[in-house]
Amino acid sequence: MAGRGMELSLGRFCCVLLSLFAGLASGLEITSSVQTSIEKASGQSVKLDCQFSLAPQDSGPLDIEWSLLSSDNQKEDKVVILYSGDRSYEDYYEPMKGRVHFNSADPKNGDASINLTGLKSTDSGTYQCKVKKAPGIRSRKMLLIVMVKPSKPRCYAEGPMQEGKDIVLRCISHEGTNPLQYSWEKTSDGMVLPSSAVMDPVGGTINVRNASASASGNYRCTARNRVGAEECVLYLNVTPPPNTAGIIAGAIIAVLLILLIIAFILFCCCRARHRKKYEKEICNEIREDVPPPKSRVSTARSFTVGSQRSSLGSMSPSNLHEYALKPQYDKIPSSEDFERPPSRVPLPPPNGAARMPGPNLSRMGAIPVMIPAQNREGSIV
Template identity: 80%
Template sequence: MDFTTSYLGGVLICLITGTAHGLDITSQGSTSIEMASGQSVKLDCQFTLASQDSGPLDIEWSLVASDNQKDDKMVILYSGDRAYEDYYPALKGRVHFNSPDPKNGDASINLTGLKASDTGTYQCRVKKAPGFGSRKILVTVMVKPSKPRCYAEGPTQVGKDVVLKCVSTEGTIPLQYTWEKTSDSKLLPASALLDPVGGSMNIRNASNSYSGTYRCTAKNRVGMDECVLQLDITPPPNTAGIIAGAIIAVLLVLIIIAIILFCCCRARYKKKYEKEISYEIREDVPPPKSRVSTARSFTSVGSQRSSLGSMSPSNLHEYALKPQYDKIPSVEDYERPPSHAPLPPPVNVKVGGPNLSRMGGIAVMIPAQNRDGSIV
């Protein structure tokens, strides 16, 4: 506080007395500098001392705050015959005094590897009591345009409106775009409309003569870059042919799909049919019919023959009158169901034992039978 009070008192005394002999900033260069990013810049701050400036030398470089409510940021300091360069982290390693010994009257500094964030007002203050001097320099770090990209927007056909675009993704505004034709007559089409800010060129009612090589240049106050575009204006396509080709292609696709579906369905049906046939029971010969009637017929025939054997000659004449007993039943009669086979008439022939002996017969026990011919 005492040093500051005495320093300010000395400055006031010099101003009041109008002393012409004291510390003086002698730099006369521009106080506004525009530089491209990545470059280096020297901020000039030359000074001279007077004989009465006998105090210690202090040199301060600060970045003035754009808002009055904020404090200035110290960038670099020289005090006590020593330089201090690590005050401002954003410029650490990129700010240095121009002279190895600023006491010789050179308080200038160098900023290297400039960035857009380095833009601001830098103030140089030199103090050597009772002398004092300062100088402000506005530094604007601009980004030069990046290499633009050239392309045609929309169809490039005869009779159509063709739009050429040129876009640079980086660069400090304002950017300015220019178009030129580098082939043939090197003249832009008469119907071309240029937009130097947006970077577009609209060509109305394009023709074959508009084909060629075009170059677009993007620039600002600190740099420029360019791109090249080859424009080919083509005849309009045969719409009818395209439609016919599209229809034929669709029909072919539908036919192919139909064939594939048909083959799949046929294969599936065939597989299903073979599977059903493999499980089907085949009958090569019809099943045999019931032999119950045949057995019954044979039983009836046996019974009749037994009856004939037990009859007397007198009874045979009566029995011979009945033709149904003269033939042996056929196979059809054997196979005919009992319900349809004719039943022989009942024979009530009774032969006694004595008569049977005289006839030379032998008594045989015949088992009893029911009407169906079954043995009881």
């Protein structure tokens, strides 16, 4: 009986302790509305709410700690901002330095909320607000998703812009948090897409099959996600198909004309070459076959007679006596003597380059004469 009484008294004591701890723990409470996820665009600001209330039994120092929880259990959580000893430490986390602040100038009044400005995509993650005031401890978690709005998309067309061909209109935004959605619309000519157009909202394309002239016009593409939208404009001009037969005929004619021009140039070059060769041959034949002119003999004869007379007129009496002793000078040679030399003596060369000495000419019966100097035209110098 005594052992049973001790067990009952021990159980009552434990119940009293549990009720006491429960009463102490229930003094500190976080009163903010439950919000598990927040989505914001990059560059914007966000308020992470954390309101709390204290009980009279919470008499210890107040500590408030905001941390960014690591997605990997092997890594430590990163403390973003801290309040301890009635002092705020807002530059505690270097990547958010100058961008995170307490919402209240005095957080101990029950407002542990923080404001985060200039959001970046790297700010995404799970944040935890922890409030400590002995003996109570309370915490709250929330997910922040920083989304990047779509960048201005680029619109362009692929394929031949001709009637009867398939044309693909593409719209691409290189930045933006997925999922991105694309939509196309025609902004001219009734604002109705061609009946044969097939649109892909995920890939951002619109395929216009068997395009006709009515497909021409202005088109607008809009890229959007949950935090923003951007658009681009494209003008499509569908033209009739080209005259393929005319293009081929024109190409053939152009090739033929080029070949004719080349052939004409080659013909002219060959003809000029043959003409130059023919003129060179004719010039060589003239130099070898044409005999020297005979005008020199008659000219020499006429000048010889005149020169003898002039020489006789200029002689002195002593010279006349010596000249009279020479009978070979009394006879004036005839033209036949100049034109036909003695048969025993060979004819001199036509050009008169080789000349016999005076004694040999006297032995052969030649008469020395004085010939005046002449220029090329035959006149006396």
